Amino acid sequence: MKQYVAVVARYDENGRIEPRQIQWNDGRVFEIDRVIDRKRRASMKAGGSGIRYTVRILGKERYLYLEENRWFVETGEES
Amino acid sequence: MDRVILHSDLNSFYASVECLYNPKIRQLPVAVAGDPQARHGIILTKNQIAKKYGVKTGEAIWQAKQKCPQLVLVKPNYQRYLRYSHLAQEIYRSYTDRIEPFGIDECWLDLSGCPNSEDGGLRIAHAIRRRIKTELGLTVSVGVSYNKIFAKLGSDYRKPDAVTLIGKPQRESIVWPQPVENLLYVGPASKRKLQRYGIFTIGQLAQAKPDFLEEIFGKTGRQLWIFANGYDVTPVASADTKLSMKSISNSTTTVRNLTCDEEVHGILTMLSESVAARMREQGVHGSTIAVSIRSSDLQSVERQKKLLSPTCVSSVISGTAMELFRENYRWEKPIRSLGVRVSDFDEDFVRQMDLFQKAQQQENQEKIERVVDGLRKRFGVFSIQRASLLKDQQLTGLDTSIQNQIHPMGFFSWNY
Numbered sequence: 001m002k003q004y005v006a007v008v009a010r011y012d013e014n015g016r017i018e019p020r021q022i023q024w025n026d027g028r029v030f031e032i033d034r035v036i037d038r039k040r041r042a043s044m045k046a047g048g049s050g051i052r053y054t055v056r057i058l059g060k061e062r063y064l065y066l067e068e069n070r071w072f073v074e075t076g077e078e079s
Numbered sequence: 080m081d082r083v084i085l086h087s088d089l090n091s092f093y094a095s096v097e098c099l100y101n102p103k104i105r106q107l108p109v110a111v112a113g114d115p116q117a118r119h120g121i122i123l124t125k126n127q128i129a130k131k132y133g134v135k136t137g138e139a140i141w142q143a144k145q146k147c148p149q150l151v152l153v154k155p156n157y158q159r160y161l162r163y164s165h166l167a168q169e170i171y172r173s174y175t176d177r178i179e180p181f182g183i184d185e186c187w188l189d190l191s192g193c194p195n196s197e198d199g200g201l202r203i204a205h206a207i208r209r210r211i212k213t214e215l216g217l218t219v220s221v222g223v224s225y226n227k228i229f230a231k232l233g234s235d236y237r238k239p240d241a242v243t244l245i246g247k248p249q250r251e252s253i254v255w256p257q258p259v260e261n262l263l264y265v266g267p268a269s270k271r272k273l274q275r276y277g278i279f280t281i282g283q284l285a286q287a288k289p290d291f292l293e294e295i296f297g298k299t300g301r302q303l304w305i306f307a308n309g310y311d312v313t314p315v316a317s318a319d320t321k322l323s324m325k326s327i328s329n330s331t332t333t334v335r336n337l338t339c340d341e342e343v344h345g346i347l348t349m350l351s352e353s354v355a356a357r358m359r360e361q362g363v364h365g366s367t368i369a370v371s372i373r374s375s376d377l378q379s380v381e382r383q384k385k386l387l388s389p390t391c392v393s394s395v396i397s398g399t400a401m402e403l404f405r406e407n408y409r410w411e412k413p414i415r416s417l418g419v420r421v422s423d424f425d426e427d428f429v430r431q432m433d434l435f436q437k438a439q440q441q442e443n444q445e446k447i448e449r450v451v452d453g454l455r456k457r458f459g460v461f462s463i464q465r466a467s468l469l470k471d472q473q474l475t476g477l478d479t480s481i482q483n484q485i486h487p488m489g490f491f492s493w494n495y
Binding site for chain 2: 039040041042043044045046047048049068
C-alpha cells in the first residue's frame, strides 16, 4: 500500500534534499537518524516511482520515496 | 565502422504505467481506453494478459469486452505518461545525446563512438533494460543494430523486457523471413500492393530489383528496398534538433456528431489554434494545410492546399481548412472526427513584402497570437478564448494543447 506522509527536510546550498523527520498522519513523529542511500527506484509494492531514500529510524532501515513533490512510504507488512 | 543504433520501446506503455500505480490490477487483464461518454471509447493500449484474450489496440470497448468480459478499463492519464516518457529519455541521455523520440514510448539512440559500445551496443542495451525496470518499474524491449530500421525490427522481435541483436550476420536469419508488413512504413495498402507482385517477406523485397520497385511505387519503392537490405543511413536526430520535424497536426473525435458548417468551423478553429501555437513554439512556418474528415459511417477523406506564402497564423490556417472543407464535403453524412495538419515547413522563413500590405497584416496577427500564447502559458488554455468558441462549450471545451502530434519523419502518404 502507498501511504503519503508529511516530511520535514533540509535543502542544502546545492539543492540536495535531506529528509529529517517523518510525520505520520495519526500524529506519530519519527526522527530520521541517518540517510544511508539515495537512488531513483520504482516501488512495486506501493505503486509509483521516485527518489528512494534508505533511512535509519529507531535503528531500523526503511525506504522513503520522494515522487515529484510528495513523499510516501510502503505499508502493508509490519509498519 | 558500423554504426551502433538502439531502438527502445516501452512495452504496453500506458497500461504498464497504470499497472505500476495500481498493484491490485497487475494480475488482471487491463486496457487503457478513451471515455465512451465522449465517444473516445477505443482501446489505446492493453497489458500482456489482455493481449492473450485477443484484445487489440484501436478496437471499440464493446468489442474488447466481448472477448474478455472481465477486462479492467482505465482512463488515460496523459500527464503521467509524459512524465514517464521523459524519465525514460533521461536514462537514455546518460549514454548518448543522440536520441530521436518516435512517439511517446519509442526512441532511437545512436551510440556510435560512445564508451562501452565496442560490443555493438549489447551491454548498454541490457543496462538500459535493467535500469528502466528498477528505476521506473516499467519494461522495455530494445533492438540493437547498425541501422534504424533493423533496430526497430529488433525491438518488436522479442518483448517484453528483452534485447535483440540484429547485426549483419542476423540480417538473413532474423529480418528476411519476416512478413513484409513488419518493415517500418509498410502499411496495409503497400502490403497488398507488394503481395500482388509476389513479395510476401522482407527478404523477397530485399532481393527484388530496385528499378522494378521504383516503377511500381515511385521513389519510395527504392527507399523500401534500401530499408529491407539494411542499407539505410538515416541519422538519429540529436536530442535538441528540430530538423526532422515534418508536420504538426491535431485531430479530435467530437463529443457528438457534427451536423452543420458552424459546428465544423468551431472545431477547425480550435484545432488550428493549437497547431498554430505549437508551430510558433517550434519556430516554424508551413505552407501546406490539410484537413481530414471522418463521417459517421467511418469514411475518411483528406484534402490539402498549398498557400502562396508560409504561415503560423491560426486564422489563416483555420480559414484555409474551412475553405477546403466547404469545397469537399457535401454533408451526406454527419461528421464524427476532424483533423488539421500543417506541413512544408520553411525554417529560414523571411516574410515577403507585397503591394497590398497583406504581409504586414499577417505579421501583426502573428504578434497578437504570440501574446495569446504567453497568456495561456501563464494562466491556462481557457484564460483567453475566441468568443465564437463560447457558443457551444460542450463541443469546443477541449484542452487541445496536450494532444498535438508532431510527426518526426516524412511519411509516405500511400501508406495511410
